[in-house]
Amino acid sequence: MKRRELEEVVIRHSNHLEKFCNRLPGSFEQEDIHDLRVEYKKTRAFLRLLQLEKDAGDLKIPDKLKAIYHAGGKVRDMQLFLAELYGIGVAMQIPSSITHWCQQLFISKEQMVAAIEAVQFKKILNGITKELPRQLHDETLHKFMHQKIAAIHIVLLAADNENDLHIIRKQLKDIIYTIRVYEQDWGIPFPIKAWQSETQLNDMAGSLGDFNDRCGAISLLQAVYSDSSNDQEKIVLQDLHRHWLHLKEAQQRDLLQQVRTLNMEHSF
Numbered sequence: 001m002k003r004r005e006l007e008e009v010v011i012r013h014s015n016h017l018e019k020f021c022n023r024l025p026g027s028f029e030q031e032d033i034h035d036l037r038v039e040y041k042k043t044r045a046f047l048r049l050l051q052l053e054k055d056a057g058d059l060k061i062p063d064k065l066k067a068i069y070h071a072g073g074k075v076r077d078m079q080l081f082l083a084e085l086y087g088i089g090v091a092m093q094i095p096s097s098i099t100h101w102c103q104q105l106f107i108s109k110e111q112m113v114a115a116i117e118a119v120q121f122k123k124i125l126n127g128i129t130k131e132l133p134r135q136l137h138d139e140t141l142h143k144f145m146h147q148k149i150a151a152i153h154i155v156l157l158a159a160d161n162e163n164d165l166h167i168i169r170k171q172l173k174d175i176i177y178t179i180r181v182y183e184q185d186w187g188i189p190f191p192i193k194a195w196q197s198e199t200q201l202n203d204m205a206g207s208l209g210d211f212n213d214r215c216g217a218i219s220l221l222q223a224v225y226s227d228s229s230n231d232q233e234k235i236v237l238q239d240l241h242r243h244w245l246h247l248k249e250a251q252q253r254d255l256l257q258q259v260r261t262l263n264m265e266h267s268f
Contacts, residue, residue, distance in 0.1 A: 001136040001186070006050065007129050009185045013043045014128075018121040021068065025113045033076045040069045045177035049144045050133055057131025064119045071112035077216045078105040084217065090240060094233045097224050138191065141178075145192050148175050149264045156260060162215055162248075165255055169208035176201055194265045204262060211255055214248050 020036035023029075040061070047059040061069075082101060085091045091098050148171045155164050179198060182190045195201055221241050 003132055003134050005186065006132050006136060009046060009181055010043070010128055010132070011125065012185065013039050013046075014121060014125045017043070017065070021116045021119070021121075024072075025116060028075060028079075028109055028112075030076065030079050033072045033079075037069060037072055037076070040065065041173060042177045042180065045174040046181055047128070048174060049141065049178055050136060052140045052143055053133035053136065056133040059128065059131050062124050062127065064115070065124060067115040068112065068119060071108065071115045074108040075105065075112055077213075077220065078108060080213060081217050081220050090236065093236045096230050097233055097237065100224060101220070141192065144178070145175065145194060149194060152262070152264060156262075159256055159259065162211070162252060165208055165211060165252065165259065168259055169205055169212065172201055172205045172208070176205060196263050200262070204258065207255060207258065211248070211251050214244065214251060218244050218248060 016039045017036060020032050020039065023032050024036065044061050047061065050056050051059045078101060082091075082098070082105065085094075085098070151171045152168050155167050159165070159168070176198075179190045182188055218241065221237060221244065224237065
């Protein structure tokens with residue numbers, strides 16, 4: 001792919017990021033936050049690929065864009081967390097804790113607005129495009145995929161905890177988003193086939209994402225019940241914490257078995 005095609009991808013996803021940033025303040029729809037974070041991760045994966053070209057410049061996501069991504073993650077995590085508490089009927093039993101979490105959500109939203117207001121998308125776009133290589137070679141794509149698959153295989157040699165699952169998920173997402181650039185942005189088949197099916201990759205990444213959300217919810221829960229001065233609420237929170245830990249441990253055991261069924265080849 002020549003530089004023009006590379007620029008078109010960067011411009012398209014930069015425009016999508018800007019669109020979601022313009023829509024978020026005031027509404028903070030979960031779907032918009034999700035879509036913004038997906039666009040960010042697509043852009044990050046693409047830049048990681050291009051960074052391997054010999055004539056590429058410093059292709060990194062700017063810090064101000066990272067700030068939006070991380071702030072959005074905090075808002076999303078709290079929204080999902082509160083929705084689950086209401087969904088399982090626990091929220092009414094822990095009003096003080098719910099108030100605390102709602103205050104945290106409000107602060108996170110303010111931080112996200114501030115991060116959005118600090119970004120000049122035109123400046124960011126110009127900064128990225130000037131660092132792009134002249135073209136993307138097939139050999140570079142092969143090198144990138146080899147690195148991602150090798151990283152997964154290395155972790156699988158001794159995978160036994162949630163951090164290992166998180167690393168595998170990150171590598172899978174980079175692979176998946178790179179495939180989508182070829183298929184969705186350029187409208188061409190992905191030239192490498194190192195797995196049984198793309199559906200298997202997507203399903204595994206989705207299951208690992210659900211597990212990551214469970215880990216995040218437990219962290220949010222534990223941070224409050226450890227400091228709670230309300231004995232009645234503390235009992236409810238401790239019971240819920242034990243239940244969620246049990247679910248997490250079972251989910252982790254299942255996922256550690258499932259990731260070993262990933263059939264990803266080095267020879268392509």
